[in-house]
Amino acid sequence: MTDTQPTGSTPTPSTPQAATATATVVPALQLKNVSKSFGSVLALRDISLHVDPGTVTCVLGDNGAGKSTLIKILSGVHQPSSGELLVKGQARTFASPREALGAGIATVYQDLATVPLMSVWRNFFLGNEPQRGIRGLKFLDSAKARETCRAELLAMGIDLRDLEQPIGTLSGGERQAVAIARAVYFGAEVLILDEPTSALGVKQSGVVLKYIRQAKERGIGVVFITHNPHHAHMVGDRFYLLNRGALTNEFEKATVTREQLVKAMAGGAELEALAHELGADR
Amino acid sequence: MTTPPAKVDERIVQASRLTRLLRRPELGALIGAVVVYTLFAVSDRTGTFATITGTANWTDAASVVGIVAIPVALLMIAGEFDLSSGVLVGSSGLLCGMLATQYHLGIWPSIILTFVFAAAIGLINGWLVMLTGLPSFIVTLAMFFSLRGINLGLTKVLTDTVRVAGVDKADGFASAQAVFASTFWAPYNFKIAVIWWLVVTVIATFVLTKTRFGNWIYAVGGDSNAARNTGVPVRRTKITLFVTTSLAAALLGVIDVIRFKSMQAGQGVGEEFTYIIAAVVGGCLLTGGFGSAIGATIGASIIGMAFIGIAFAGWNTDWTFLFLGVILFAAVLVNTFIGRRAQGAKK
Numbered sequence: 134m135t136d137t138q139p140t141g142s143t144p145t146p147s148t149p150q151a152a153t154a155t156a157t158v159v160p161a162l163q164l165k166n167v168s169k170s171f172g173s174v175l176a177l178r179d180i181s182l183h184v185d186p187g188t189v190t191c192v193l194g195d196n197g198a199g200k201s202t203l204i205k206i207l208s209g210v211h212q213p214s215s216g217e218l219l220v221k222g223q224a225r226t227f228a229s230p231r232e233a234l235g236a237g238i239a240t241v242y243q244d245l246a247t248v249p250l251m252s253v254w255r256n257f258f259l260g261n262e263p264q265r266g267i268r269g270l271k272f273l274d275s276a277k278a279r280e281t282c283r284a285e286l287l288a289m290g291i292d293l294r295d296l297e298q299p300i301g302t303l304s305g306g307e308r309q310a311v312a313i314a315r316a317v318y319f320g321a322e323v324l325i326l327d328e329p330t331s332a333l334g335v336k337q338s339g340v341v342l343k344y345i346r347q348a349k350e351r352g353i354g355v356v357f358i359t360h361n362p363h364h365a366h367m368v369g370d371r372f373y374l375l376n377r378g379a380l381t382n383e384f385e386k387a388t389v390t391r392e393q394l395v396k397a398m399a400g401g402a403e404l405e406a407l408a409h410e411l412g413a414d415r
Numbered sequence: 416m417t418t419p420p421a422k423v424d425e426r427i428v429q430a431s432r433l434t435r436l437l438r439r440p441e442l443g444a445l446i447g448a449v450v451v452y453t454l455f456a457v458s459d460r461t462g463t464f465a466t467i468t469g470t471a472n473w474t475d476a477a478s479v480v481g482i483v484a485i486p487v488a489l490l491m492i493a494g495e496f497d498l499s500s501g502v503l504v505g506s507s508g509l510l511c512g513m514l515a516t517q518y519h520l521g522i523w524p525s526i527i528l529t530f531v532f533a534a535a536i537g538l539i540n541g542w543l544v545m546l547t548g549l550p551s552f553i554v555t556l557a558m559f560f561s562l563r564g565i566n567l568g569l570t571k572v573l574t575d576t577v578r579v580a581g582v583d584k585a586d587g588f589a590s591a592q593a594v595f596a597s598t599f600w601a602p603y604n605f606k607i608a609v610i611w612w613l614v615v616t617v618i619a620t621f622v623l624t625k626t627r628f629g630n631w632i633y634a635v636g637g638d639s640n641a642a643r644n645t646g647v648p649v650r651r652t653k654i655t656l657f658v659t660t661s662l663a664a665a666l667l668g669v670i671d672v673i674r675f676k677s678m679q680a681g682q683g684v685g686e687e688f689t690y691i692i693a694a695v696v697g698g699c700l701l702t703g704g705f706g707s708a709i710g711a712t713i714g715a716s717i718i719g720m721a722f723i724g725i726a727f728a729g730w731n732t733d734w735t736f737l738f739l740g741v742i743l744f745a746a747v748l749v750n751t752f753i754g755r756r757a758q759g760a761k762k
Contacts (some may be wrong), residue, residue: 231646234646240644247638247641248633248634248637248638248641248704249638249704250633250637250700250704250705251633251634251704255630255634258630259630259641259642259645259647260631260634260645260646260647261645262627264627271626271627272621272625272626273624273625273626273627273629273630275625297438299438
């Protein structure tokens with residue numbers, strides 16, 4: 134893909150300087166000139182981005198653009214080869230996803246977030262089960278767990294009658310919602326969502342997008358990774374376009390329309406060529 | 416945008432009591448137990464099966480299965496097998512007997528060392544499975560054959576026979592007998608092993624349903640990746656369960672050696688499958704993530720009833736294993752069917 138200048142009214146790709154000028158708050162998460170190479174393969178080149186609290190930051194990219202590598206750096210699975218990762222302005226290095234989680238960075242993976250045969254509330258508290266009782270003899274506070282789970286899900290606008298049902302019986306969107314609610318409840322300040330809508334139908338995607346907005350309104354910095362510019366535009370505040378391991382564009386919500394985003398993402402000229410080739414009207 | 420009012424999806428039917436009941440893993444086993452009990456009560460020719468004496472008989476046969484079957488069930492819920500559990504019963508009994516008779520350690524120190532030995536075997540099983548990433552089926556099968564060889568070889572070297580005898584001459588045998596091999600409820604003489612069985616059932620059920628560790632057992636068996644991602648210590652959970660299973664095998668070995676005052680080198684071989692049958696009949700999924708301790712206890716009861724009931728019915732006891740095979744298949748069929756109905760056709 135060559136330089137992505139959409140035809141028509143050109144959006145002004147804001148430079149990093151312009152972006153930081155508007156941001157008076159300290160970003161919850163920030164990458165500064167991060168590169169990552171695996172042997173001779175340069176997976177990410179000079180990535181600089183920032184995630185503000187209470188906003189949705191979308192990272193858009195086609196297959197092979199480096200989205201997965203970016204997620205893994207943000208969530209502590211990989212460490213950058215060069216450059217810095219800053220959490221609330223402090224440079225940090227994470228040795229494991231557990232450490233990133235400890236710093237308030239939670240990642241919801243598409244299919245690896247829940248155990249299908251376990252009940253909803255047991256999944257919700259998995260790994261962080263509330264306990265009561267004396268030292269040495271502690272048991273699950275299941276009444277409190279159920280109560281909290283119900284309240285937290287309601288706060289996200291999801292009403293499940295039966296928290297005892299295996300989570301595998303929920304739809305894909307609802308499972309994502311439970312995973313998001315869980316991350317929010319356990320104090321995530323940055324929530325990384327890995328293609329949360331890619332396997333879902335139109336309505337289900339809408340449900341997940343609603344929860345993304347809910348999380349944002351609770352003051353969380355959401356990183357929404359997707360290859361769907363329509364979904365991104367509906368909830369996003371800032372958009373980064375990732376292509377072949379580098380950021381090619383950065384847009385603010387106010388200065389970009391959905392069509393521009395779609396074109397920038399697909400590479401405007403290429404899309405038109407494709408439309409022509411297919412004999413489409415538009 | 417404010418919080419949207421929670422909408423109730425009209426397609427979600429309120430889970431009825433029946434659905435909740437069908438979701439229990441042990442339901443199929445319970446139905447099976449009632450059927451089997453009725454069958455043997457009707458075909459009984461001695462007139463004792465359905466009496467308290469008969470109950471004392473079949474609970475004895477069930478207890479020696481259940482004590483190990485319950486931890487085997489927990490391990491299966493966590494997604495792992497232990498095929499060495501049967502032969503380890505023999506190894507533990509032999510070791511305990513040899514320490515007491517050949518090395519004159521006294522029965523209680525022998526028992527303690529036996530438990531330490533069993534814990535080490537469990538630790539080796541667990542570590543090997545976790546470190547090599549090989550299926551536990553293979554790792555514990557190797558342990559099964561290794562122990563089987565050691566049992567026979569070492570017993571022959573040390574005693575020149577294939578059994579250890581004379582355990583009752585060890586120091587403190589009377590007190591150990593009171594704990595591991597006495598009877599209660601005078602005219603009917605229930606074996607104390609039944610109490611051990613019930614204790615193991617209660618502890619396992621409590622751990623499984625009411626503790627954090629129990630939650631982890633289901634999680635590591637259901638989806639170990641998801642469990643790891645949410646911060647569950649997968650390795651520690653599984654290794655702990657391997658050790659628990661070995662300790663239960665040692666408990667049964669000690670019970671056996673004290674009850675019979677001797678131990679055969681071949682004791683316990685083949686029993687590992689009986690434990691697995693009890694767990695599976697009780698509703699445990701072979702693939703992990705689903706099952707219960709009470710289910711395994713009911714499964715053990717069915718096996719106990721079959722062993723005693725077939726003899727009481729005057730049938731040739733050679734047919735016992737055929738019966739177990741049929742029961743296993745039928746129970747799994749029923750469990751899968753109701754499981755599928757209750758789960759909404761998803762795994």
